Amino acid sequence: MRKRKIVLAMLLVASMAVSAYAQGEKPSVKNEGTVSYEAQTIKSKPEIKDDFYTHMNYEFLTKTKIPEGENSYGNFDLLAKKTQDVISKSIKELNADYKNLKDGSIEKKIVDFYNMAVDFSKRDELGLKPIQANLDKIKNIKSVKGVSNYITANFNKGYGQLVDFIVDKDMKNTTKNAIYIMGSKVGIEKSYYSGKDNFSKKARKAYLNYTKKLLSILGYDKDLAAKRAKEIYNFEKKIVEASLEQGQQMNFDKTYNPVTFKQLGKLAGNFPMQKILKNNGVTDKDKVIVEQPKVLTTLNKLFVKKNVEVIKSLLEVDLLKKNINALSRDVMKAESEYNAVMDGVVYQDTDEESAYNLTDKVYTDGLSKLYVEKNFSPETKKKVLEMAEEVIANYKRRLGEVDWISNSTREKALKKLETMDLKIGYPDQWPDFSSTSVKTYAEGGNLVDAVESMNMRNTKETFDKLSKAPDKKTWSMPAHAVNAAYNPLSNDITFTAAILQAPFYSTDRSDVENLGGIGTVIGHEISHAFDITGAKFDENGNVKNWWTKEDLKKFKEKAKKAAEIYSALEVVKGHNVNGKISTGEIMADLGGMTVALDIAKQKNMDTKKLFESYAAVWRSVNTEEALISNLIDVHPPDKFRVNNIVNLTDEFYKVFNVKEGDGMYVKPEDRLKVW
Ligand SMILES: [Zn+2]
Structure with a gap:
């Protein structure tokens, strides 16, 4: 199942990436599925100095097939599938122990819902x-x-x-x-x-x-x-x-x-x-x-x-x-035919996949609970928290030194960092689903009734918030989604349990690899506090100008330059990146990379490894249609998130000896620096 029109879905939470809910298995090369646009167009292995991303990921890009039914495949998809497998297993285990499930419990509701969803003969019969x-x-x-x-x-x-x-x-x-x-x-x-x-x-x-x-x-x-x-x-x-x-x-x-x-x-x-x-x-x-x-x-x-x-x-x-x-299979088929045109792949989910996807959509937070109960250690939470604090401390130092802002703007920016909240893993409290009901087929119920029951609960929950004070602890995304975000209204950053695994983060990986993975992601999210949208909010989440006139002018010029750099990049013949809608993400990627490099240098880490880890994290293969239709998303294509970020840092030129005339080369005066 793929998501479309994702950008409108949230008010303004800036999230990391959105290609969740896909298929895939091991991080190794996949041999079955659709031949990607990359495999069709990459003719030979380029040198680092000309195309860093393709050089580093050459094997993956040219050999990996896009799994059946998907329009792209990368680490986000890999982890989404891994997460899905864990949760599916939990649902099966709960089902095996059905008689011991408590009436009204979230576990029983999930199992009843899933069992109805997977029963396609009944669904077809109901029409x-x-x-x-x-x-x-x-x-x-x-x-x-x-x-x-x-x-x-x-x-x-x-x-x-x-x-x-x-x-x-x-x-x-x-x-x-x-x-x-x-x-x-x-x-x-x-x-x-x-x-x-x-x-x-x-x-x-x-x-x-x-x-x-x-x-x-x-x-x-x-x-x-x-x-x-x-x-x-x-x-x-x-x-x-x-x-x-x-x-x-x-x-x-x-x-x-x-x-x-x-x-x-x-x-x-x-x-x-x-x-x-x-x-x-x-x-x-x-x-x-x-x-x-x-x-x-x-x-x-x-x-x-x-x-x-x-x-x-x-x-x-x-x-x-x-x-x-x-509903029934024939109705679902109409949708998958439509998706096939938009995504460039023909596929219909298996019954199990369909049932899982629907359960995930309706009982999202319930599935998050099942996931973290088995897959998130306090150890990871502690380590990532420490890392986030380190990134914030370094950000502070950078803001203290940036030469193009005045001290009055600097003071306000620092305040945002000092009051920034961190949300790591999963929420302290799970939402209450006691008002929803799932009546099984045997009890005279059906899936549509169960979905409506959840929608009614969610709408009520939403409107009830009007009479309450804002809850600082609410999460804007499920803990089992492979994602991270900054929310300008609450000045907080979120890293879900599902993104806190390899290749983004693992205790089995070296510090510099983790820094090139989750470290840059943490820096990315913090940077959203100071991107073209985040910069409009103060430390309490209010839209309020805290910039001097002159600083704001300089900042907007930088944003314009970021948009210009990316709008010049061609994704597929005749289709360029929309730099204007991507400005915030470009600034966040650049900020994330810059602060990660700072930390690596201070700790005498091998910055080459940091760049390499970064390139590996963002690798993905796509259909041509996916590359085009994703241009409406605020995140630029993965290749450019790597190449056109690393080549804005001076360190890249030192490490890889890139010179004028090389494909990756950008003149020093044209290397955009924001934070
Ligand atoms: Zn972002």
Whole structure:
């Protein structure tokens, strides 16, 4: 299972990488699967001075096949698979001991859920039955009011959510929570609607066909399915066109728009935003921030009588899509056909893989609990904590010496480091799932009911946060996801239990290898506190300018240069990196590498090994489609995360004797230095 449109999923937590949930086995070369774009295009082994990344990873890049069904394969995928194997084993063990599982316990819920998910003969037999009652409700709608009522009543189950929302700290007063009404997740990536390149054309066609397929599964005849698919496409296109580009979403002057209920009602008009909030317990006393007012005004214009039938079809498709992995095989097949076009690989998950993926999606934190109980030692936590403290101490020293900022800016920056919180391994407290229910087939239940039960719990949990003070201990990602993050709203960094294993970190590896692995990752996350977005937040997580005018100007010039360096890099013919959306990640990678080198030099470590470890950590093979479709993600492709970071450090030239005229060479005055 792959994730798309990941960037919109979180408010602004800057995470490390997002290619979780993939397949793979040992760190060795894989022989079965898809031949990668790298294997097809790398003709011979380059020299370090011309292409460090490809030289170091030559064997891996040219020999490794992408495992069946995946569009890329690297260390994140390797660890995700390893983590999945551990958890799958735990589920099997719990199942073997079923009679001893306590009623209502998270373990029993996971096992019951998984067992229903893996029973495809039952799922096929049920067909669309689990969503039939809701489908009937949609069919009976006759007016705009009817559409609004349906959306209002089903919003907490995750249906008809044409706008995305989140409850998090108010970014101008982080002692309180606020609700953010964000953009919309409908349709496809904005640039694909107008893109003249082949990939955009392919994406448009595939998406249209996908909708058509879903409509025919829902019982539409061929002609009507084709007509409605086109209408839904155009309807969604209008919403997407009204949405902000990715790069503009962090422009808080534009997106921080607090509104009263009355104003909200006026903005959204026919779209029942206010009713939805009221229905979920939000009152006029709560702080509501509308990030993209234009999305709401567009919805208002679209929610008119002549569109009722289109909206009804859209809601049917939405209902099907939201449950696509909880229904029968033929429904899932429609999705994998669509993914095949976007990813460049044809594959359908095995029953076990599908069941695991769905359980992981629904009972995420439950699976994290199963994982860390067996796989995370207090020893690792202690060691990584020490390492993080060392990186922070070195960052402080660097900030103390950086010559392009004034002392007043420096003081504020240091304050952010001094108050930064560290989250390592897993949360102190697991979420409470006592309100969810999983009724087995034998008890008359089904998967869709169980998913809805979880969605209702999650929506309630989210809105309940409005009446509580922000909880500093909440985690923004599951402990079994291979990831790390910086959260500017709480000024903390997180490293999950799953990323704290080889090749990122291991007690079996040398200190310099660990420094090139998790050390640079720690430095990367800390750097997000001072990247183009993080720099807008103070030590308490409030959006507040703490820069002098002159320092900020210099900083923005550096950010511009980072974007320029990367925008010039071609990934696949005709497709360059989008430096503008990647600026924060480039700054974070550079900061991480710089501070890791500092530490290595102080401790007389072999910096060559540090570079080598860094190159190995980021190796990956990809399909051409994956390389193109990942350009909407804020993380640049792995090759450039290595080559175009190391060649900005002077140490690289010393260690590998790189000279003017070499492929990796950058003139000293052009080597961007931020922190
Ligand atoms: Zn990052």
